[in-house]
Amino acid sequence: MIWIDRVLVSKGEPGVYGEKTLQGFRVWDPYRSKLSALYYLGKGVELEKEMKVLYLGAANGTTVSHVADYTGCVYAVEFAPRPMQDLLAVAKRRKNVIPIMADATRPETYAPFLEEVDLVYQDVASPEQAQIAIRNSIFLKKQGILIVVLKTRSIDVTRQPEDVLADVRQEFGDAGLVVDTMTWILPYHRDHAALVCRKM
């Protein structure tokens, strides 16, 4: 990862969403991107040029654009039409982004487009977050990394976040995903935990 004076940046064509630049690099704001926050907390995973990434919940493509700056290619899955329009605009100018308009809960609908990936990054707000990750781990190579941003409130608002996380850990374990670290991405985002897992 590229840091300039403790500021996380990426190298690519600037001006995607009005991000600041620093010495010609694009500043990757931890308050806007949960993945960036994870790097600031020292729990991120090094992104490398030869990596293939599956990005679930690509939204407007802001974080996607940074991931694409670092990696070989990004399969960006988004379901909603409005953010998809923005994502297409980002993908038009970043040749290593493959925009896929599909529902992350139904991997069978986009399986024909994918290849085996080194990293799955998931940021979707859905009660089924854990299940989505498990179902999509089929695209992940052995020893590949899965990063899941969990919005514990999306799963069940009435339960304690810690209990929800414990359940998720159990579910992942049963599916052959080992949780390496679990981080509350405070102070950048509230009620969000990031799980870094490895496929066994």
Add this chain to the structure above:
Amino acid sequence: MQSYWFGDVRGDEYIPFTGSTGENAQRIMESHTGMDRYVPVEWTRVRDQGIVRDREDYLDKLREICFFIAEYKIAQHYRGRDIELLQMVRMLDEMDEVINLLTERAVDWYRVQNPKFTRKYRSLSGKKALVIMKKSEIGAFRMIIVEIERMASARTSLMYEVSARADQILPNCSALIGGLVAARLLSRAGGLLHLASLPASSIQVIGAKTALFSHIRSGTPPPKHGIIFQHRRVHNASKERRGRVARVLAAKLAIAARIDYYRQEADPEFIQKAQDAIERAGVVQ
């Protein structure tokens, strides 16, 4: 056999699809991938088969088909007849808020210019107040008032437009509750399909979120009505009857929304029966 974006794979045999991008998109969207037998494709094998030249070519071709499908799906979504109505209602409701806010602010400002000005005892609606305030001597102020008036007239034409559009898209719901309120229900539900999938009890309390959650959390009395309160038969009903009218109306609306979604035409017989039932609910026995 497995279907991939570039064609089919049967064992070791790679059969590239040779039709147009559109036909290929159709083929992929119709294909069913069984996930228990699925293996991600290896791009190097696609290259070795001569389907793509190199990695760059692989991504280019893949992206072409992905863009095509995404653009197609977006166009499909926006073609939904209810999507534009949704934006129109939301614009209408937000314009109402903006106009009220600006009028209130202008009145406060006008009071400073003219300390004797009051809206008391003269049934001074926002509209009439604007006419009076236009006599102000401050040029910028007058211009603002003119702008508010213009916005108000744009709002009025938008309202007619919304109402007319709702009559087309929600003929049955509009017949029961009026185009404007029907359109608001649609907007809160998030679309015609969503509205048609809601149970009557949910339709009854659309727009009463605060009351509903305070009921669920702390056991305050449940809300009797949300947006449908705006309909005269609900707010004109006596207090004891209101809940009942709202309930019957919501039940009929749930059916009406389904007719609107699936048949897309008015059903006069249903409308008549529903009107009678709602009427009966308001009658004190």
